[in-house]
Amino acid sequence: MHGIVHVELQKYVIARHGRPVWLDLLKQAGIGNKAYLVSQQYPDTDIVALVTAASAMTKTTVPAVLEDFGEFIVPDLLDMYRPLLKPEWRTLELLEHTEGTIHSVVRLRNAGAAPPQLQCRRVGPSEVHLRYNSARKMCAVARGIVRGVARHFEESVTIVESACMHRGAPACKISVKRAAQSSSRLAS
Ligand code: HEM
Structure with missing residues (x-):
């Protein structure tokens, strides 16, 4: 997995609990x-072991740790890949263009990186449906990233996961x- 995820996990734990x-x-x-x-790639097993240990230490479930982490990493992800983002995009448009x-x-820039397949369908002016598929089964990170993206754009969203690989x-x-x-705040 791309080292950004490991570096961000370190930053996340230090921010929440200290070095x-x-x-x-x-x-x-x-x-x-x-x-x-x-700049490096690291094994997924490091992330799994660290998140499992963090979950036991904080008495928080693994999905809750992953979701909080997903929300945390958004500002840095957006900073790193800013040239790819269009200024007119807001939460739903960014989700539509993630894949x-x-x-x-x-995937192109990092030979070892394998971000999840993320299909996104706009089903109405205010709603998108995401289909997440990854052997890592980190849909909790996806939910957290959605929350972080909405926070970035100061939008309020409702997230519902109606089917899950874990089930x-x-x-x-x-x-x-x-x-x-x-939307009305955006329009004003
Ligand atoms: C600026 C926006 C984004 C950037 C720059 C970004 C970048 C990345 C990178 C570098 C990875 C590590 C991949 C690897 O090494 O295998 C990753 C993984 C991941 N991304 Fe994104 N991503 C973005 C937006 C999103 C969004 C909007 C979602 C979901 C709603 C998402 C869901 C995930 C998940 C769940 C993973 C964990 C790995 C997995 O599940 O297989 N990402 N992303």
């Missing part, structure tokens, strides 16, 4: 003293609805 907790988590996850770099414009470029579905189905007041 000593990060060092402790590395130890608990059996990783030792590793310094992650954005074709963002994840596809991530045996072939893919996760996530609907994202933008609240009416978000």
Whole structure:
């Protein structure tokens, strides 16, 4: 997996709990003293071990940790890939273009990176349906990223996951609805 995810997880844990907790988590996850770099690729197993240890330490479920982490990473993701984003996009438009414009470029630029297949269908002016499919089964990160993107654009969204790979579905189905007041605020 792209080192940005590992570097961001480190940043996330330090921001929420402090550096000593990060060092402790590395130890608990059996990783030792590793310094992650954005320019490298690292095993998915590091993320799984770290998030599992963080979940046990904070007595928070793994999906809740992943979702909070997903929300946390959005500002840095948007900063890193800013040239790919159109100024007129808001939450739903960014989601619509993630697969074709963002994840596809991530795949091209980073040989080892494999962002999830994310199909997005605009089903109305205020709603998109996402279909998430990845062997990593990190739909919680996807929900968190949606929340973070909405926060970035100061929009309010409702997120409903109606099918999930963790419940045996072939893919996760996530609907994202933008609240009416978000669009009126945008229009004003
Ligand atoms: C500016 C926007 C975005 C950027 C720059 C970005 C970039 C990335 C990168 C670099 C990875 C690591 C991939 C790897 O190494 O295999 C990743 C993974 C991921 N992305 Fe995105 N992404 C963006 C938006 C989104 C959105 C909108 C969603 C979902 C709503 C999403 C869902 C995910 C998930 C769930 C993963 C974890 C890996 C997996 O599930 O297989 N991303 N993304």
